Each structure stands twice: as C-alpha cells, then as structure tokens.
Amino acid sequence: MALEKGAVVDGIVTGITNFGAFVSLPENKVGLIHISEVSNVFVKDVHDFLKVKDKVTVKVVSIDEKGKIGLSLKALMPPAPAPERKPAGENRHFENKHLDNKRFDGKKRFENKPFHGAPRAQGPMSFEDKLSKFLKESDDRLLDLKRNTESKRGGRGARRGD
Numbered sequence: 043m044a045l046e047k048g049a050v051v052d053g054i055v056t057g058i059t060n061f062g063a064f065v066s067l068p069e070n071k072v073g074l075i076h077i078s079e080v081s082n083v084f085v086k087d088v089h090d091f092l093k094v095k096d097k098v099t100v101k102v103v104s105i106d107e108k109g110k111i112g113l114s115l116k117a118l119m120p121p122a123p124a125p126e127r128k129p130a131g132e133n134r135h136f137e138n139k140h141l142d143n144k145r146f147d148g149k150k151r152f153e154n155k156p157f158h159g160a161p162r163a164q165g166p167m168s169f170e171d172k173l174s175k176f177l178k179e180s181d182d183r184l185l186d187l188k189r190n191t192e193s194k195r196g197g198r199g200a201r202r203g204d
C-alpha cells in the first residue's frame with residue numbers, strides 16, 4: 043500500500059524533538075508529527091504526550107515534492123470542547139474589583155467622567171464618532187505639545203546668542 047495524503051496508518055515513534063515527533067511508517071518511510079498536530083489542546087512539550095517506541099495511529103496530512111511526510115494525531119481526535127464564554131454583561135471583574143477594599147469605602151476607585159467635562163452621549167458611539175473624537179483630542183494634544191516646545195525655545199524665530 044503506497045502512502046498518500048489522507049491515509050490512516052500505524053507507526054512507531056522513533057524520536058522526539060522540540061518541534062514534533064518522528065514516526066517510523068510502513069515501507070521503511072519516516073514521517074513527522076509537528077507539535078501543532080500532536081493534540082487538539084495546547085502542547086508545550088511533545089514529551090507530555092508521546093514517548094519513543096509508542097505505537098501510534100496517524101493520518102497523512104501532506105507529502106511534499108522532496109518526499110517529506112507530514113503526519114497528524116490531532117486529525118483523528120474529536121474536536122476539543124470550546125471554552126465557556128460569559129455573556130457580555132457578566133464580565134464585571136474589573137469594575138467590581140475594588141468594592142471590598144476598605145481604602146475605597148466600597149466606592150468605585152475611578153469615576154467614569156468624559157474627557158474635558160463634555161456631555162456624554164447616550165448609547166454606544168459609532169465608529170465614526172469615536173474616530174472623530176480621537177482625532178480632535180489628538181490634534182489638541184499636538185497643539186499643546188507644540189506650544190510647550192516653542193515656549194521653551196523662545197518662540198518662533200528667536201535666535202540664541204544675539
């Protein structure tokens with residue numbers, strides 16, 4: 043039986059590196075299980091999942107023009123369960139972080155006041171509104187920076203040593 047992409051074959055782990063595991067296959071061929079194809083969970087060290095002389099069933103995922111064979115254990119595993127995600131309104135850890143801290147007497151540490159005391163718009167801001175606000179604040183900061191720089195140099199056109 044010739045090895046081809048998609049074939050499921052049995053092999054024996056012959057070596058382990060920091061980037062994967064080499065597997066001896068039928069017909070005296072050798073393939074590599076890349077570290078990203080070892081498991082459907084994060085793999086920091088291949089040694090945590092495989093040992094030399096382990097018998098494994100792998101899927102051939104690639105064979106390049108040079109004859110290198112890419113293998114996968116992950117392709118034969120059921121998908122990993124998705125991590126639980128909290129609904130958007132339940133992620134209040136940051137907001138309630140300091141409520142029990144006596145230093146703040148149960149009050150929020152920072153008030154959520156708008157920049158420069160401008161009235162805050164009700165509801166979520168659109169992207170265009172956020173971009174407009176950012177550009178205005180950025181221009182104001184640049185203008186202040188230029189003023190401070192010019193006053194330190196003596197203003198425009200000032201000459202030193204006259």
